[in-house]
Amino acid sequence: xxxxxxxxxxxxxxxxxxxxxxxxxxxxxxxxxxxxxxxxxxxxxxxxxxxxxxxxxxxxxxxxxxxxxxxxxxxxxxxxxxxxxxxxxxxxxxxxxxxxxxxxxxxxxxxxxxxxxxxxxxxxxxxxxxxxxxxxxxxxxxxxxxxxxxxxxxxxxxxxxxxxxxxxxxxxxxxxxxxxxxxxxxxxxxxxxxxxxxxxxxxxxxxxxxxxxxxxxxxxxxxxxxxxxxxxxxxxxxxxxxxxx
Amino acid sequence: xxxxxxxxxxxxxxxxxxxxxxxxxxxxxxxxxxxxxxxxxxxxxxxxxxxxxxxxxxxxxxxxxxxxxxxxxxxxxxxxxxxxxxxxxxxxxxxxxxxxxxxxxxxxxxxxxxxxxxxxxxxxxxxxxxxxxxxxxxxxxxxxxxxxxxxxxxxxxxxxxxxxxxxxxxxxxxxxxxxxxxxxxxxxxxxxxxxxxxxxxxxxxxxxxxxxxxxxxxxxxxxxxxxxxxxxxxxxxxxxxxxxx
Numbered sequence: 226x227x228x229x230x231x232x233x234x235x236x237x238x239x240x241x242x243x244x245x246x247x248x249x250x251x252x253x254x255x256x257x258x259x260x261x262x263x264x265x266x267x268x269x270x271x272x273x274x275x276x277x278x279x280x281x282x283x284x285x286x287x288x289x290x291x292x293x294x295x296x297x298x299x300x301x302x303x304x305x306x307x308x309x310x311x312x313x314x315x316x317x318x319x320x321x322x323x324x325x326x327x328x329x330x331x332x333x334x335x336x337x338x339x340x341x342x343x344x345x346x347x348x349x350x351x352x353x354x355x356x357x358x359x360x361x362x363x364x365x366x367x368x369x370x371x372x373x374x375x376x377x378x379x380x381x382x383x384x385x386x387x388x389x390x391x392x393x394x395x396x397x398x399x400x401x402x403x404x405x406x407x408x409x410x411x412x413x414x415x416x417x418x419x420x421x422x423x424x425x426x427x428x429x430x431x432x433x434x435x436x437x438x439x440x441x442x443x444x445x446x447x448x449x450x451x452x453x454x455x456x457x458x459x460x461x462x463x464x465x466x467x468x469x470x
Numbered sequence: 471x472x473x474x475x476x477x478x479x480x481x482x483x484x485x486x487x488x489x490x491x492x493x494x495x496x497x498x499x500x501x502x503x504x505x506x507x508x509x510x511x512x513x514x515x516x517x518x519x520x521x522x523x524x525x526x527x528x529x530x531x532x533x534x535x536x537x538x539x540x541x542x543x544x545x546x547x548x549x550x551x552x553x554x555x556x557x558x559x560x561x562x563x564x565x566x567x568x569x570x571x572x573x574x575x576x577x578x579x580x581x582x583x584x585x586x587x588x589x590x591x592x593x594x595x596x597x598x599x600x601x602x603x604x605x606x607x608x609x610x611x612x613x614x615x616x617x618x619x620x621x622x623x624x625x626x627x628x629x630x631x632x633x634x635x636x637x638x639x640x641x642x643x644x645x646x647x648x649x650x651x652x653x654x655x656x657x658x659x660x661x662x663x664x665x666x667x668x669x670x671x672x673x674x675x676x677x678x679x680x681x682x683x684x685x686x687x688x689x690x691x692x693x694x695x696x697x698x699x700x701x702x703x704x705x706x707x708x709x710x711x712x713x714x715x
């Protein structure tokens with residue numbers, strides 16, 4: 226099964242200026258993990274053409290799959306298409322199928338320059354059509370251009386999902402009432418035997434149930450099971466809260 | 471008054487793997503905006519030493535102020551201090567004052583290697599002490615090292631706030647029931663006269679009150695007032711919902 230590394234580029238002054246909380250990257254992070262895709266980086270950048278172009282170009286080169294979020298629409302601050310085109314050294318062109326869809330959607334109304342802006346794509350882009358979507362998703366090279374509005378981004382991503390199936394991650398969880406300092410030695414000992422284990426240690430403040438959540442993860446199910454058994458045997462029994470997975 | 475550009479580096483596999491939703495960058499974005507500090511970039515990266523070092527070095531060079539979030543603590547996956555040290559070509563050393571604070575905090579208990587890890591700083595780092603904090607905040611060059619736990623990050627940032635006062639932003643808001651496509655021409659016309667205006671246009675789906683929120687912003691209060699008056703006169707009166715600011 227394929228292995229995929231992904232990056233997310235969130236474009237929007239409204240997030241950097243604290244007016245809007247980005248929920249799209251968290252949604253995509255959860256979805257990608259479930260698919261077995263490894264998300265390597267999320268970046269939030271302003272609506273600035275050169276910054277978009279440079280960031281998208283770097284992500285395009287570094288990761289197998291890139292998602293952009295935001296900056297698509299009819300107004301002056303929607304410059305993601307132009308940024309992606311510049312990242313790839315392509316021109317911006319009107320896509321005939323998008324233009325036809327927009328004219329069909331607006332039938333009987335005057336089509337203005339703002340509407341036509343939404344028919345623009347980087348030259349050579351593919352349109353991914355899906356029955357669940359009013360408008361297709363723009364894809365160019367390994368870049369999927371998604372909108373900032375969470376409802377539409379989610380619809381569009383769900384339609385894309387089958388493309389990204391990768392080998393799954395296996396996750397096991399341990400909750401303990403010990404402190405991180407007390408168990409660090411056991412975590413280290415487990416990593417000596419299981420160096421490829423993805424092992425996370427997350428303290429929680431003010432939780433009545435547990436102090437630290439440990440996450441053990443691997444794409445090798447047997448490996449994570451053995452590491453889990455090993456670590457569990459090392460941890461003090463009387464402070465173990467529960468395990469999951 | 472000073473102008474400050476800031477960057478935030480969020481360090482944590484738990485966010486990229488969709489297990490935890492990062493709330494720290496949204497908190498800092500809001501706080502920085504209120505202070506008049508311009509946040510230029512947020513990036514979320516994994517617990518990998520080279521990635522942390524490269525990212526922190528780039529941010530250190532590009533922005534006036536850098537905040538890191540996460541990766542400080544006693545366990546194997548807490549490698550932010552080492553990453554920041556490597557970014558700056560510095561060694562990691564035990565800070566005597568931190569060691570003393572930790573020993574004082576643990577009085578009567580055994581101090582282990584995991585505890586001592588929390589006394590480590592990049593060589594030459596400053597410790598910012600504040601009465602509201604149990605442990606001081608590590609600062610090195612223009613980099614402030616903050617923890618991932620939201621409650622503690624917030625405490626630490628609030629103690630730092632007075633350092634970052636900059637010239638404030640002035641914000642005015644217009645809510646309309648027009649579509650973006652219908653008002654794009656008016657936004658463009660306003661930007662011809664007020665090219666320095668920070669003008670955002672944000673459609674909302676399924677809101678019974680309005681279709682588009684417009685944000686007008688500047689550090690020049692008179693400028694934003696004049697742009698606001700100009701744009702308001704261009705917009706259709708019958709679809710105006712309200713203004714704010």
